[in-house]
Amino acid sequence: MCGIVGAVSSRDIVPVLILGLQRLEYRGYDSCGLAVHEASLGARPGGGLRRARSTHRVAELQHQVQVEGIAAGTGIAHTRWATHGAPSEDNAHPHFSFGPGAPEAEGSARVALVHNGIIENHEALRAQLEARGYRFRSQTDTEVIAHLVDSLYEGDLLQAVQAAVGQLRGAYAIAVLHRDEPHRLVGARSGSPLILGVGREAGEHFIASDAMALAGVTDKIVYLEEGDLVDIQLGRWRVYDREGSFAERSVKTVQAHSGAAELGGYRHYMQKEIFEQPRALADTLEGVTGITPELFGPQAPVLLPQIERVLILACGTSYYSGCVAKYWLEAIARVPCEVEVASEYRYRESVPNPKTLVVVVSQSGETADTLAAQRHAQALGMTHTLTICNVATSAMVRECALAYITRAGVEVGVASTKAFTTQLAALFLLTLVLAKINGRLSAEQERAHLVAMRHLPLALQSVLALEPQVIAWSEDFVPKEHALFLGRGVHYPVALEGALKLKEISYIHAEAYPAGELKHGPLALVTSAMPVVAVAPNDALLEKLKSNLQEVRARGGVLYVLADADTRIESSEGVHVIRMPEHYGALSPILHVVPLQLLAYHTACARGTDVDKPRNLAKSVTVE
Template structure:
């Protein structure tokens, strides 16, 4: 996840940009840079590594100019070098970017045919070259920016400055947050209120698809159709010690809406959008020969590991065990000589998972951890660590961290399969494309917020709720049930759909909603048959599916919410979002403490 900031100031923008970037450094510290307008021309300073390196560059070679943009980067596309650091610029425009431009390869081919010469491996430069091309045709900055936005797909936030326009900043958001800050004779852009807190407390947030023209006099907001719109200016209470909720009611709601950017940023650490190949770092075990893997975690992280087991066994054909960490240590299973272990945690400090780690290492297993905090104990004690790029997650109920964990596990499954020769390059490319399409599809799921909220109103009075899924959707059913339990306090259970008739069907009556995760694919007909059995007994079937499944399910389901069509391999990541959003709306409608549900803590550091 990258951090972006922009300033139209009264004094030099450089110090303000640097201070804002310090507050965004949690979003990335592989490189950083700023660009300003100096006598109407674009100038910039960039540095590889942490923000202190950029500060040292600026101390030696200050950058004047009152209008500028800045960026702190987590390298996901292109090596973490100064050449790939933002801002990316031509003589006409400089741009900073957070997110993913999914169709950058085809745009790059088109622009190169027009004579554009690219200098980096980043997708961001594609937007810069496209914008420069439109400016060269004589379009004014706002017209060129609006036209360029219509050509790009994905989840992103952007900010741009233009040569010859010393008091203009343009910004846009699609699936990634962006805020405008209002000062006294100064204006600001930032990834969130945390970055802008030292500069102003008056904030307006772009809504999905918005773009904004910021001048020294204020901001003009436009929606995705270029129509002028109003966006409320609020006074934020964010300080240096807190992360803000933006214009969301709860941290959980804000974090749900960060899914597209988080998934994209995490995937792009391990997938090459240009070659559609997996690029895993050095692992502590050789997936080509490892005899067995043990996956372990707690809570939602365990459910992510459970999906990972399906993926790794099906694609790479490596035998796997998946255990709740608190049980693994007491089951004390025999461990395969030369085996490997994969542990999953958001905080990297979960006590039971740490105990499982020690057990596995003592048993001769080589341990790989998937964590969101690189300095965590788990990351330090593992033989290797893969990072999720979820950023701070304040809500106790894990949301974006869960989909980030799934994203890493999906990449591991593909990498293991290629290493073992169980898939070929064409299949790797097909499945990689499916994963890279998720951020855009995730943004489309979030656009169904209203329908999911209406569904929540239907089940908020239920005493019991069943979630059903088959195959890799079974753990997602358990994730939906877990979220509903922990924040709404409604009893809910997730079951493998085929197991319903082995007991849970006795619970079916008109008072028990049945939430079905039933995308089209090889398991669709079997799952639909199970759901018909429930419907025949008075069950209220409420299904999440895709266009191909909507018709058949609509014949007996009370409600059907149609999600974007996606390859079955990637479906668990996408279907995680609506079940989490459903739980959120049920809890919010009931008035429970969504962010701090009773008896729960964010990081469980005691057994």
């Protein structure tokens, strides 16, 4: 959520900044901008700080930069997801400070700054700075930091930033330039990710909120730790801890992949990522030849046998994957499981149990609410932690005792698809491992589950072949403004995920309910104008679900049913049925969610929304 790129080089770095923003745009696209030091290339020795900002996409900013001929060796750039202040040019980053009472003339800015995160004490700081003569041009919390740095500057940018962050409360990743130091960039982080890229040539080094922004520029990455500051100058870099002491940080070689991967024959990244799910699952399960604790890390054989219960913490789509896992863990492994929305967990009184396995689930591994919940659980004495995550270098992987890295690859579409199904695969493996440890998994059952998991990619290919039928459904949804999704048992979270996908990208209001709850309230909403989508596998709850569907038809509701072949649910007036290729037992949720992803995608396309970048949303939610 929000993206930062910065660089110090002896070459023109503006194309690198623009390319980095394009790769990070999925993290925030309310506005974007860059600031450079024009004296840094030597072409304009008397030049100062110059910026360009746009409330459109990065492509428009790129055009603006080209028209204005902006070039420099030192610069910072940002793509924004709005928190404080509406999307506007004044609120767009980078923010300048001209000094107290100074005229705001072109080239006279003293500080340029970009920021990810939220500063909780910005109002108090703003009042102090206004009293000292600083004028605020934005509604953002970020502008406070720019003025604060300026107020503390006494000839050394690093010292000014160190003093400024000491006054901040909240989360931040910042990158700062100063007019008087054309070949210097200072960054700092606390609660929001920031990395250093060690350059290959021209004495250049980089800063970014994600290594993906630097793909193809450098593969040498330093992951800054909580409270770190980084001082980047031409030909050198140094990292300091929160006390201001020099800190040794290792340089890692990271094969980052560009988020700007080719779409190929696909119309949107979301569609591409839906169709990448068979490969993503195959990659995630590659090497799984048996059910052993070592799948989750070298400490797992010692740690997992101590577990008495599981607590899953996650947000959004990842939360729904945890809800599916609760059914698996309790039914197959017979391990009590709680699933909590991470943003709520740490703000209530809970009863810790040191024999709990705390499982945090996140696509990025940087989700602020989930990280905070994980740290809260650890502070309560629950130190047995596991992350299921798509990014091997993320904060969650570094901080948890155990990890399972899903191999979904880069997910650019804001609405998560392949991350969800690979999370489910990892959570199912966890279920089987705990079942085996507890003596609940026979050798015959283990073999059967392994066969089923190996077959998943092929089974998913068969589900994706249903796309033409799903497109026909989507045509009925285009004029609708409300929809209801139903599921029972382990498929209730699948219904929740289907409703979330539809509302995220088509802007149709959608809700999901356990089908048995219809008569306890939601049935009052059912009319012929509200489509009702039902997930109907051939499981123990099928007959109950059929009764629930009859309740909908009796009220004139129109049904859209995802049914297994042997459910004996037939298409008729007001009942539209898509038959799944096969019943897949416990792993059925992984297959049933895919048509719901396709339904949301094709409905959104027909309604003309921005599928990959839905309004008001962004990827990798790194603010609370």
